[in-house]
Amino acid sequence: MEIASKTMKKRKEELPSMEVSEEDLEKINSLLNKYGRKRKSVMNILHEMQNEYHYLPKELLEIVSRELDIPYSQVFSLGTFYDAFFMKPLGKHRIDLCIGTTCYNEGAPKILKSLEDYIGIQSGDTRDDGLFTLLDVHCIGCCSIAPAMRVNGERNEAVHGYLTPEKAVEIVKEIEESEEEFEITEELIQKALDYIKDREGKIVVSKASEELDLEEKHFEELVTEMEEKGILKKK
Amino acid sequence: MSIDGKKVTASEGRTILDVASEIGIDIPTHCHKEPFEPTGVCRICLVEIRSPEGESELHTACTYPVREGLEVKTDTERVKRTRKLTAELLLARCPDSEAVKKLAEEVGVEKTRFSKKDLDCTLCGLCSRACKTASGNSIITFVNRGPDREIITPFEIFPSECKGCGACAEICPTDAIEMVEVEDSEEK
Amino acid sequence: MKISSIEDLKKVKESGIKSLYPKKPKFRFGAASCGSGAGIEATRNAMDDARIPEKIGRSSTVGCIGACYAEPLVELYIPRKGRILFKNVGVEEGKEIINAAAKGKIKKKKVFCKIENEYCVINDEKRELSEFPLTDEIESPFEEGYLDEILKKIPEISELDYFKNQEKIVLRNAGYINPENIEEYIARSGYETLFKAFQMDPEEIIKEVSNSKLRGRGGAGFPIGRKWKLCKDSEGENKYVISNGDEGDPGAYMDRVVLESDPHSMIEGMIIGAYTIGANEGFIFIRNEYPKAVKRLENAIEQAEKHGILGKNILGSNFDFKIEISRGGGAFVCGEETALMSAIEGRLPTPRPKPPYPTESGLWGQPTLINNVKSWANIPVILSRGSNFLAGLGTERSGGTKVFSLVGDVRRRGLIEVRMGTSLEDIIVGIGDAKTEEVKAVQTGGPSGGFIPTDFFDTPLDYETLTELGSIMGSGGLVVAGENTCMVDMALYFLNFTLSESCGQCTPCREGLERMRDILADITEGDAEIKDLELLRKLADYIEDASLCGLGKTAPRPVLTTLDHFEEEYREHVEEKTCRAGVCDFGGDRE
Numbered sequence A: 001m002e003i004a005s006k007t008m009k010k011r012k013e014e015l016p017s018m019e020v021s022e023e024d025l026e027k028i029n030s031l032l033n034k035y036g037r038k039r040k041s042v043m044n045i046l047h048e049m050q051n052e053y054h055y056l057p058k059e060l061l062e063i064v065s066r067e068l069d070i071p072y073s074q075v076f077s078l079g080t081f082y083d084a085f086f087m088k089p090l091g092k093h094r095i096d097l098c099i100g101t102t103c104y105n106e107g108a109p110k111i112l113k114s115l116e117d118y119i120g121i122q123s124g125d126t127r128d129d130g131l132f133t134l135l136d137v138h139c140i141g142c143c144s145i146a147p148a149m150r151v152n153g154e155r156n157e158a159v160h161g162y163l164t165p166e167k168a169v170e171i172v173k174e175i176e177e178s179e180e181e182f183e184i185t186e187e188l189i190q191k192a193l194d195y196i197k198d199r200e201g202k203i204v205v206s207k208a209s210e211e212l213d214l215e216e217k218h219f220e221e222l223v224t225e226m227e228e229k230g231i232l233k234k235k
Numbered sequence B: 001m002s003i004d005g006k007k008v009t010a011s012e013g014r015t016i017l018d019v020a021s022e023i024g025i026d027i028p029t030h031c032h033k034e035p036f037e038p039t040g041v042c043r044i045c046l047v048e049i050r051s052p053e054g055e056s057e058l059h060t061a062c063t064y065p066v067r068e069g070l071e072v073k074t075d076t077e078r079v080k081r082t083r084k085l086t087a088e089l090l091l092a093r094c095p096d097s098e099a100v101k102k103l104a105e106e107v108g109v110e111k112t113r114f115s116k117k118d119l120d121c122t123l124c125g126l127c128s129r130a131c132k133t134a135s136g137n138s139i140i141t142f143v144n145r146g147p148d149r150e151i152i153t154p155f156e157i158f159p160s161e162c163k164g165c166g167a168c169a170e171i172c173p174t175d176a177i178e179m180v181e182v183e184d185s186e187e188k
Numbered sequence C: 001m002k003i004s005s006i007e008d009l010k011k012v013k014e015s016g017i018k019s020l021y022p023k024k025p026k027f028r029f030g031a032a033s034c035g036s037g038a039g040i041e042a043t044r045n046a047m048d049d050a051r052i053p054e055k056i057g058r059s060s061t062v063g064c065i066g067a068c069y070a071e072p073l074v075e076l077y078i079p080r081k082g083r084i085l086f087k088n089v090g091v092e093e094g095k096e097i098i099n100a101a102a103k104g105k106i107k108k109k110k111v112f113c114k115i116e117n118e119y120c121v122i123n124d125e126k127r128e129l130s131e132f133p134l135t136d137e138i139e140s141p142f143e144e145g146y147l148d149e150i151l152k153k154i155p156e157i158s159e160l161d162y163f164k165n166q167e168k169i170v171l172r173n174a175g176y177i178n179p180e181n182i183e184e185y186i187a188r189s190g191y192e193t194l195f196k197a198f199q200m201d202p203e204e205i206i207k208e209v210s211n212s213k214l215r216g217r218g219g220a221g222f223p224i225g226r227k228w229k230l231c232k233d234s235e236g237e238n239k240y241v242i243s244n245g246d247e248g249d250p251g252a253y254m255d256r257v258v259l260e261s262d263p264h265s266m267i268e269g270m271i272i273g274a275y276t277i278g279a280n281e282g283f284i285f286i287r288n289e290y291p292k293a294v295k296r297l298e299n300a301i302e303q304a305e306k307h308g309i310l311g312k313n314i315l316g317s318n319f320d321f322k323i324e325i326s327r328g329g330g331a332f333v334c335g336e337e338t339a340l341m342s343a344i345e346g347r348l349p350t351p352r353p354k355p356p357y358p359t360e361s362g363l364w365g366q367p368t369l370i371n372n373v374k375s376w377a378n379i380p381v382i383l384s385r386g387s388n389f390l391a392g393l394g395t396e397r398s399g400g401t402k403v404f405s406l407v408g409d410v411r412r413r414g415l416i417e418v419r420m421g422t423s424l425e426d427i428i429v430g431i432g433d434a435k436t437e438e439v440k441a442v443q444t445g446g447p448s449g450g451f452i453p454t455d456f457f458d459t460p461l462d463y464e465t466l467t468e469l470g471s472i473m474g475s476g477g478l479v480v481a482g483e484n485t486c487m488v489d490m491a492l493y494f495l496n497f498t499l500s501e502s503c504g505q506c507t508p509c510r511e512g513l514e515r516m517r518d519i520l521a522d523i524t525e526g527d528a529e530i531k532d533l534e535l536l537r538k539l540a541d542y543i544e545d546a547s548l549c550g551l552g553k554t555a556p557r558p559v560l561t562t563l564d565h566f567e568e569e570y571r572e573h574v575e576e577k578t579c580r581a582g583v584c585d586f587g588g589d590r591e
Helices: A022-035 A039-053 A058-068 A072-081 A101-105 A108-119 A165-181 A186-198 A205-211 A216-228 B016-022 B077-093 B098-106 B126-135 B167-171 C006-020 C033-038 C040-050 C091-102 C144-152 C182-187 C192-199 C202-211 C224-233 C254-261 C263-277 C291-306 C337-345 C373-385 C387-392 C424-431 C463-468 C487-501 C507-525 C530-546 C550-554 C557-565 C567-576
Strands: A093-098 A132-137 A149-151 B046-050 B056-060 B071-073 B141-143 B150-152 C026-030 C060-062 C074-078 C082-086 C111-115 C117-120 C125-128 C239-245 C279-286 C322-327 C368-372 C401-408 C414-419 C439-444 C450-453 C477-482
Touching: A022 A039, A022 A058, A039 A058, A039 A072, A039 C322, A039 C337, A058 A072, A072 B141, A093 A108, A093 A165, A101 A108, A101 C401, A101 C477, A108 A132, A108 A165, A149 A165, A186 A205, A186 A216, A205 A216, B046 B077, B056 B077, B077 B098, B077 C507, B077 C530, B126 B141, B126 B167, C006 C182, C006 C192, C026 C040, C033 C040, C040 C074, C040 C091, C074 C091, C182 C263, C182 C291, C192 C263, C192 C373, C202 C224, C202 C263, C202 C373, C202 C387, C224 C263, C224 C368, C239 C263, C239 C337, C239 C373, C254 C263, C254 C291, C254 C373, C254 C401, C263 C279, C263 C291, C263 C368, C263 C373, C279 C291, C279 C337, C291 C322, C337 C368, C368 C373, C373 C387, C401 C424, C414 C424, C424 C439, C424 C477, C439 C487, C450 C557, C487 C507, C487 C550, C487 C557, C487 C567, C507 C530, C507 C550, C507 C567, C530 C550, C530 C557, C530 C567, C557 C567
Parallel strands: A093 A132, C026 C060, C239 C279, C239 C368, C279 C322, C401 C477
Antiparallel strands: A093 A149, B046 B056, B046 B071, B141 B150, C026 C074, C074 C082, C082 C111, C117 C125, C401 C414, C439 C450, C439 C477
């Protein structure tokens, strides 16, 4: 059976545009200060940009090019060369299925097919609703627990091992369900607001999520939403 | 050192290709053009040399620096065979390119047994190198990796930096770059 | 504290020993990436929650001891007795174990082995754990007699079939120390060798490294002493040392384990190397897929700096050396040294023709010494034990040990280290517990290597013996393939890999590999003819000969070895349209 790394797709498709805000400029500036305005810092900066924005916005690449004195085309070239970088936004949840030799021999192709079928996309793509990106990746070094897949690796979430097609789909289902259950309602906002007021704004994310019965990442989303709506002042 | 048995003395820092052309030995090239830095990517100019350990290896004449006692062979069966396959692969990649057909003919290849693609760029990179010399920056450059590697022309992503000097179009051996008059400077 | 003398180092060592052998029992959890995948975090959380502080001390982290098949591994340290390791500990078992321990009982169900003696190879020191901690005031809920009875029945780790023929040099501390605590590294005599090195003349050091017969552990096997000499003798204003941690071979995770379990072993080696060639700056290049390793390294470097082991005037000497981490972006080609250097410089990592070699002209045109992670980790042992020691562990042409990741169709998967010259049989059957009848071949050298059928399993492992069989030593991945593996499919798999990882610069690799891949795809679909096999070989020979870099040059190996050793399978696919392993489905629906 043939598995070609389908993530090697042409990246010269419509690139999204972004309005660069003050906050974005601050972020880039602090990265430049942290790593230095030298050519050799470019990879570190691109990694942080990818982690922060889930892709490399071409507007921000322009700034990097200027500050590091590297031709824009060459920065862009780096973005298209490496597997770690994406020129278009990824989905909210990124699923990396390992197709390294051991995982491949232990059934990764079948698992990939099941995931493709369940999620409804080809590997390398992001689903229309923006919830999932499915990628088949080269060896992640977890051969002793093959077949393995990593969910949201850049957020340091789990590696799942000893997978079967069913188990893999189960994991994706669970993510879907937790997303469905999570809805930012007026009620939820009020509940969170009361909780925060009670503690005079001093909260620990893990405890708060537990008490409000939310996943940590959902709690953070809620807070961001509340800040954007002006209900909460930015901490 | 010697090339095809001919003894020659050369100064340090020169390449096999330099020295060979001076003593009248023709080695075919494609991605190399003076005065640009050679990259050795097309592999057409591969010649056979003996390594310091005594092994016989193929290296690109355009990049390999001469040294004391170097023995070079440019016309062995192995060299010829390799040249032909390289040309055959390039012919399959760019079957309609006059320049590639000419190169293939030069090394004795008339047709290719591989399925044909439909490209006109051999990825020699001369455009990128010429751009660097002409404008100080490589504005026209490579993107993607592996079989998807391609040259991207400025106007698709970063229009403002290109001054329209035309160095890339001029240097391209396969005429894959066309300069087009654009009325409106805003138009990509 | 900044260490500037042997006495200072001794003080830190004492502190580290207290940390390694505390006076209260405690649990330690293996925290490498595969332990993670097996569920160690959940187990740890459950056990930490269940801990009774008066009885059991705070838990800590330990690296990977190599028995990955037994993960999640949990260790119970008992003062004045030793360690007991428990295997495959899930959440429920974990709770039972800690609850039993608090009551002074050992839950026997998941016991794996014990460690009553520890060995520090760096200074040939044996430690009887019954003598530690050095203080008499221990607090232990365990009763002497009870423990002794139990321990009698548990095998010592060195008696297990999995471990008994291993020789841990590179992995000397892995699984024994907390990789996030430099004091524990020092407690096992880490960094002592630096004092010795700084007293030696660089030529002396090079002589020792050469005499050890250590060869590059990245896979090419170039004699390390010779590389050091070349670099030292090159002229340049600023020299550099680099550790190549771009372990990209699928199935190989040795470097990851060293970086996550014992980063200081490599750092110590790099300091010695830098001192020898006269470099004041070093880079550790780590592939993007190892975020945990990056974190461990950042932590290790920070601690080394705080202790005066990196930075200015290392250990009170007049040698300055600092290390920076460079992260890969997800490209296998970065393992190639010229591409790696371009990547560090912030350029596109497309390989360059050699000569010039990095030792002559590397990073920013300066003489650069590049070695693999495991190569660096060997260096302190060469200096501390002498070159003869390491040379004696290997073969005529190759000194030392080799770390392998033994994965695939074996019952005991994991990370192992054996003497150079050990046979494949001893490894796959003896250590891995596979049965030769059930195994078809073993894949060595990753995408640059090939398949070795069981007939050749008595081959002693060495660089030359493997090259003779058509494969290469490679970085150390050993993927065992069972009867359900189709060799043609495997060849196609590796070609897809190298093609997608090719930088795309040169004609033979970019165009040639694609054509080879297409032919192989046809074979697996039943669309090929016998003459295609000939073309396959022709292309393979051409690509080996004509490619610009090692990636292209070695990419045809998997095809060539399978053609050589398993030609019948190819013929069956082409002439009979059958696949004996039942993998290829001819004429079926394919993408």
